Amino acid sequence: ALLAKLQQKAKEKLKQSRTKPKEPKEQKEPKKQKEQKEQKEQKEQKEQKEQKKQKEQKELRDVKKKRKADKSGSEEPQRHKKRKSEDVPSFDSDSVEPDEPVEEAKKDKTGASEKQKKKKKNEVQSGVCVQSHGETETENATLKPTPGKTSAPTGFTILGGFENKPVQKVHRVLPQWLAQPDVIHRDIKSNLFPVSDIPGLSAPLVKKLQNNGIQHLFPVQAEVIPAILESAQQGLLIGRGGYKPRDICVSAPTGSGKTLAFVIPVIQVLTERVVCEVRALAVLPTKELAQQVCKVFRSYAEGGTSLNVVMLAGHKSFAAEQASLSELRGGTRRSLADIVVATPGRLVDHINRDSGLSLEHLRFLIIDEADRMIDSMHQSWLSQVVKAVYRSGGGAGAVSIFRRIEPAYVTAASLSPPQMPLQKLLFSATLTQNPEKLQQLGLHQPRLFSSIHSHSGTPTRTQGGYDFPQGLTEYYVPCTLSKKPLLILHFLLRLKLSPILCFTNSRETAHRLYLLVQLFGGVQAAEFSSRLSPAERKKTLKEFEQGKIQLMISTDAAARGIDVAGIKCVVNYDAPQYIRTYIHRIGRTARAGKTGMAFTFLLGVQEKNFLQMVEEAGTPGIQKQIVKPQNLKVMEARYEQTLQELANAIKVPSLNTFIESTQRESSL
Numbered sequence: 001a002l003l004a005k006l007q008q009k010a011k012e013k014l015k016q017s018r019t020k021p022k023e024p025k026e027q028k029e030p031k032k033q034k035e036q037k038e039q040k041e042q043k044e045q046k047e048q049k050e051q052k053k054q055k056e057q058k059e060l061r062d063v064k065k066k067r068k069a070d071k072s073g074s075e076e077p078q079r080h081k082k083r084k085s086e087d088v089p090s091f092d093s094d095s096v097e098p099d100e101p102v103e104e105a106k107k108d109k110t111g112a113s114e115k116q117k118k119k120k121k122n123e124v125q126s127g128v129c130v131q132s133h134g135e136t137e138t139e140n141a142t143l144k145p146t147p148g149k150t151s152a153p154t155g156f157t158i159l160g161g162f163e164n165k166p167v168q169k170v171h172r173v174l175p176q177w178l179a180q181p182d183v184i185h186r187d188i189k190s191n192l193f194p195v196s197d198i199p200g201l202s203a204p205l206v207k208k209l210q211n212n213g214i215q216h217l218f219p220v221q222a223e224v225i226p227a228i229l230e231s232a233q234q235g236l237l238i239g240r241g242g243y244k245p246r247d248i249c250v251s252a253p254t255g256s257g258k259t260l261a262f263v264i265p266v267i268q269v270l271t272e273r274v275v276c277e278v279r280a281l282a283v284l285p286t287k288e289l290a291q292q293v294c295k296v297f298r299s300y301a302e303g304g305t306s307l308n309v310v311m312l313a314g315h316k317s318f319a320a321e322q323a324s325l326s327e328l329r330g331g332t333r334r335s336l337a338d339i340v341v342a343t344p345g346r347l348v349d350h351i352n353r354d355s356g357l358s359l360e361h362l363r364f365l366i367i368d369e370a371d372r373m374i375d376s377m378h379q380s381w382l383s384q385v386v387k388a389v390y391r392s393g394g395g396a397g398a399v400s401i402f403r404r405i406e407p408a409y410v411t412a413a414s415l416s417p418p419q420m421p422l423q424k425l426l427f428s429a430t431l432t433q434n435p436e437k438l439q440q441l442g443l444h445q446p447r448l449f450s451s452i453h454s455h456s457g458t459p460t461r462t463q464g465g466y467d468f469p470q471g472l473t474e475y476y477v478p479c480t481l482s483k484k485p486l487l488i489l490h491f492l493l494r495l496k497l498s499p500i501l502c503f504t505n506s507r508e509t510a511h512r513l514y515l516l517v518q519l520f521g522g523v524q525a526a527e528f529s530s531r532l533s534p535a536e537r538k539k540t541l542k543e544f545e546q547g548k549i550q551l552m553i554s555t556d557a558a559a560r561g562i563d564v565a566g567i568k569c570v571v572n573y574d575a576p577q578y579i580r581t582y583i584h585r586i587g588r589t590a591r592a593g594k595t596g597m598a599f600t601f602l603l604g605v606q607e608k609n610f611l612q613m614v615e616e617a618g619t620p621g622i623q624k625q626i627v628k629p630q631n632l633k634v635m636e637a638r639y640e641q642t643l644q645e646l647a648n649a650i651k652v653p654s655l656n657t658f659i660e661s662t663q664r665e666s667s668l
């Protein structure tokens, strides 16, 4: 307006100068002074107005603030501060925030306040990447590009986050049933329970146990037997209260008596059955284990019950197994088996070839060596079994208790109609704690029984570790490859540690060592591996058990579950590669509360890794056992001669080749 006024005045002046004669110079000066004076006055008035406006705004804000403070007296000061900007409705870019010190409120060249800059700096430090929109976007639009910084082309401003930050440790959180198991005491000897005191155990079975020389039950049996019996309290056809019973998982050390923990309750529950149908199925990973478990089932089924136990493990021809499963009478097929003990491969064969194995009445599915069986899930044996169990669907009438429909989801509706339950019972000395692996088993409200670790006397469960038998003493023997055979001979002939169960990592090593010991003489040895037929293996095991064999050299075929009484010493001729293998191997001794020793021969390169692996597994302690070279010297001459004989016998061109091949196989 001032400019327009001045222009107007200039125009008028020009007009006057054209019409009027020019005034003398002295007359011009006062006019200019007058104009400057006017401008000054106008400026002062404007400044006064501005100050007044600011003062009013401040007063208004103060009043509002005071009111708010009265209203929410308990509010945190930080939150209150944050609201300041919200409380100032007419805050524009030119006004100075009155509550802040003047320096802080000062604007920089780009128009952003110090406070805003600080906020931005914090965001950069915390590595936040925010999308700029609304107010921030406008700010960005007016921001002049700073050297070294690139503005984001897509509406996103990258504020940083490239610097190294410490990675947060992820802690494993187990489901409650895995994290809080029912505790089983690991110390067998001081936790024996008289058989007659076990709740729910029938008198005939108590008698049978006593007749078999069992006066007391081991901790795992005292916990698990009543739990299984309780879940079948209402009989075979219906779960307790009409509901499906909980599945049971048991993790207890090797040799702690897990077999009887499922054999006894299953026999007791099935004794009440009227019609013979397959109601219990035990699945085990190897033929030898199936035979062993079958033997235990038979010993408790015979005399006193009419239960039939059938084994499907390939020890007989398929046709012979088929004949033992069912018979045709009066045009209808009748089951001849109440309890089936099987290996997964043979079991699936019988299901697929419809050999007369009906699982529609199955009440107990026992998975022994469960972790190993989960590993073999790729064979999909479990899904085939479950399919066979629910094959009849709703055929026997919609509300009949014989109706069996595989529950997809557990809901009130799916659980309310009573139906014949299928209960899974899992057993292992090294049961996985991996919920993802366990999920493959489709467990229903599982209940875990697990042994305790009591180094300090306080019962605490091994975290991520394993349980070792109480009576076991572990040793490792540092050695060289060429001295290994001499060491085993030293253990047998000089230390008199027989019977020894010796493990190698391959059947070739087992075979060569067997030949070497045979040629050396003075020791009754045998090998046990897939080189032998099932019948030969059975014979070897029997002879070993009878004490006819002093040294049994085996692959991991005998590492799991094999129960041979009287093994004093286990030798890991080749160090095992996995901790689970180690635990099962050494668990062939110190069984049923007895004592035993386990030696592991370690090459220099293996020592560190092996000891770390065993330590992490929670070993109560592994001792170093040094065999002095002079102790082996007496046998060396004979040993060299034997090696030559062996080289000729197995037609290996030179001794070096023998040693080299052994080296290759036994390297970790």
Ligand SMILES: Nc1ncnc2c1ncn2[C@@H]1O[C@H](COP(=O)(O)OP(=O)(O)OP(=O)(O)O)[C@@H](O)[C@H]1O
Residues within 6 Å of the ligand: 214, 215, 216, 217, 218, 221, 252, 253, 254, 255, 256, 257, 258, 259, 260, 428, 429, 560, 561, 562, 563, 565, 587, 591, 592
């Ligand atoms: N209550 C008991 N009293 C005496 N001996 C028992 C008792 N229970 C089991 N045993 C014996 O203890 C030994 C080990 O039992 P079992 O084979 O069931 O152990 P396990 O826990 O299955 O071992 P693994 O994990 O190695 O398979 C067997 O010889 C068995 O006869």
